[in-house]
Amino acid sequence: MEQRQKATRIWQAGVDAVSGYAATLTALNDIEAPDQILAVGKAAAAMTRAALDHFGPLPALVVTKDGHGDALPDHVRVIEASHPVPDIRSLQAGRALREMVQSMGSSSHLLLLASGGASSLAEDLVPGKTLANLEQLNRKLLSEGLNISEMNAERRKLSQIKGSGLLAQFKGAKATVLAISDVPGDDLNVIGSGIGALPEPRDFQGVARIVASNKHARAAAARLAMAEGAPVLANEECLHDDLKSIAARLGPRLRNMPEGVMVFGGEPTVVLPRNPGKGGRNQALALALAREIAGIAGLTLLVGGTDGTDGPTQAAGAIVDGTIWGDGAEKALRDADSGSYLERANALFVTGPTGTNVMDLIVAIRS
Numbered sequence: 429m430e431q432r433q434k435a436t437r438i439w440q441a442g443v444d445a446v447s448g449y450a451a452t453l454t455a456l457n458d459i460e461a462p463d464q465i466l467a468v469g470k471a472a473a474a475m476t477r478a479a480l481d482h483f484g485p486l487p488a489l490v491v492t493k494d495g496h497g498d499a500l501p502d503h504v505r506v507i508e509a510s511h512p513v514p515d516i517r518s519l520q521a522g523r524a525l526r527e528m529v530q531s532m533g534s535s536s537h538l539l540l541l542a543s544g545g546a547s548s549l550a551e552d553l554v555p556g557k558t559l560a561n562l563e564q565l566n567r568k569l570l571s572e573g574l575n576i577s578e579m580n581a582e583r584r585k586l587s588q589i590k591g592s593g594l595l596a597q598f599k600g601a602k603a604t605v606l607a608i609s610d611v612p613g614d615d616l617n618v619i620g621s622g623i624g625a626l627p628e629p630r631d632f633q634g635v636a637r638i639v640a641s642n643k644h645a646r647a648a649a650a651r652l653a654m655a656e657g658a659p660v661l662a663n664e665e666c667l668h669d670d671l672k673s674i675a676a677r678l679g680p681r682l683r684n685m686p687e688g689v690m691v692f693g694g695e696p697t698v699v700l701p702r703n704p705g706k707g708g709r710n711q712a713l714a715l716a717l718a719r720e721i722a723g724i725a726g727l728t729l730l731v732g733g734t735d736g737t738d739g740p741t742q743a744a745g746a747i748v749d750g751t752i753w754g755d756g757a758e759k760a761l762r763d764a765d766s767g768s769y770l771e772r773a774n775a776l777f778v779t780g781p782t783g784t785n786v787m788d789l790i791v792a793i794r795s
Contacts, residue, residue: 431728431793432747434656436777438649438689439730439791445648446640446734448474448543448608448783455606455639456482462539462604464532465489466525468550469543469620470511470735471608473497474783476504479539489528491521491550493737496781511548512739513566519559522552522589525623529598536600544610544735544785546620547580552588562586573670573699576611580621590621598632605636610735610785612668612694614638642693642786645734649691649791658793659688667694667788671713679720682727685794692790698764705765708739710788711776714746715757715766722753728793732777735785741767743776745788 444450448471456479465488467476472492480486480501488504490497497506507524509517532538551562565586569579584591595603605626611618616636617625626634642665650660662681667674674696681690698709714731721727732738732745746766752773760769770776 431749431795435728435730435747435791435793438653439732439789441652442645442649442691442789443734443782443784446608446645446784446786448640449478451608451640451784452478452541452606453482455637459539459604460537462486463536464528465539465541466528467491467541468521468525468546468623469608470496470545470781470785471543471783472541473500473506475541475543475606475608476500479541489524491525491546493545493549509549511545512570514548514551514559514562516559518549518551519553521550525550525594526552526589526597529594532598532600534599534601537602537604538598538600540595540603540605540624542605542620542624543608544619546623547583547590550589550623553586554588557586571700573697575668575697576695577618580618583621587621590623591617592622592625592627594623595625595630595634596627600632602633602635605634606639607636608784608786609638609641610695610787612665614641640784640786642789645786645789646691646693649789650689653689653691660691661685661688662690662692664691665693667692667696667790669696671696671698671709671716674713675716675720678717682717682721682729682792683724685727685792687794690792693787695787700764705760705763705768706741707765707767707770708733708741710738710745711741711743711766711770712761712764714748714775715752715761715770718748718752719757719761721748721750724750726795730777730791731788732779733788734782736779736782742778743767744779745777746770746775747777748775
C-alpha cells in the first residue's frame with residue numbers, strides 16, 4: 429500500500445505541474461486583455477477559469493468533454509461533446525466556434541485556448557461530408573493503431589476548422605493561442621488536429637505558445653521523487669509505439685531495475701479487435717506490463733492518462749505490481765478487456781477529470 433501511495437503522489441505531482449489552470453494563469457502575465465475567449469479541449473474549462481480570474485468577466489465559449497465543463501461562471505457558454513468518437517454536439521460546437529471567429533470585428537483581440545481532445549469535440553465538416561462519415565473515420569482511426577499525428581492528418585481532410593482553418597476565418601487585429609500539448613514534439617499543427625494553428629500567410633498579428641507538455645509533467649514527477657529521497661533512474665518520453673512493443677521493451681528494464689524511480693511519458697497505440705471489451709490504452713499497457721513483472725516483489729507501476737480518463741472509461745489507468753497477473757489476464761489483454769480484469773483485481777486508478785491533458789505518464793517504483 430505504501431508504494432501505491434508513493435507512486436500516486438509522484439504521478440499527481442507531474443499532473444499538478446501541468447494543470448490547465450496554473451499553466452494558463454502563469455502564461456497570461458504578459459498578455460493584454462482579449463475581447464473574446466474561445467477554449468476547446470479536455471482542459472478548456474480549467475484554462476478558461478484561469479483567464480477569467482486574470483482578466484475579469486469576458487465573453488467566453490468553452491467546448492469540452494462530457495463532465496469536464498463544471499465550475500464556470502453563468503455567463504460562459506459551455507458546449508460538452510463526445511470523446512473519443514464525435515457526435516452531433518461536436519458539429520454544433522465546431523459551427524459555434526467558426527461563427528464566433530467570423531463575427532469578431534476588425535480591431536478585436538481573440539484568446540484561443542487549445543488542448544487535447546479537440547479533434548473529436550469540435551468539428552465543422554467540409555461540404556458533402558456528414559456526421560456518419562466523421563464517426564466512421566474516427567472509429568477506423570482508433571482501431572488501427574495509428575499514432576496521434578497520423579490520425580489528426582486524416583481528420584484534417586474532412587474539416588473546415590482544423591489545420592489552421594479556424595483562424596484563417598479571423599478578420600480581427602490579433603489572435604493569441606495558448607496550448608497544452610498532448611502530442612509528440614508539441615506541434616501546434618497536430619494538437620487538436622491543428623485547431624489552434626496560425627494560418628500562413630495571415631492579415632493579423634498572431635502569437636502562439638505551448639504552456640504545458642509531457643516534458644513538464646515528467647520533470648515535476650522526477651523532482652518529487654528526488655525530494656522524497658528516491659534516485660531517479662530514468663526520465664524519458666518513450667511510449668510512442670504499439671503497447672505490446674512498449675511492454676516487451678520496458679519489461680527487462682523494470683524487472684532488473686535497482687531501488688529507485690523511473691518516469692516515462694508518451695502515448696501508446698493499440699490495434700483493437702472487432703468487438704473490444706472494457707478499458708483504454710493505459711489499462712491495456714498496465715496489464716501488459718503486469719505480465720512482464722509477474723512474481724517480482726517490491727515493484728509497483730502506475731500507468732495513467734494525465735487527463736484522468738483512459739479511453740471511454742471513468743478510470744485514468746491502473747496501478748499494478750507482481751501479484752496482478754493471473755488467471756484470465758491473457759484473455760482480457762487479447763480481447764481488449766483489460767479494464768474488466770483490472771477492476772476485478774482492484775487495480776484501477778481513478779482520479780476524475782484533471783483539468784489538463786499531456787499524454788500519458790508511467791511511474792515505476794522499486795524498493
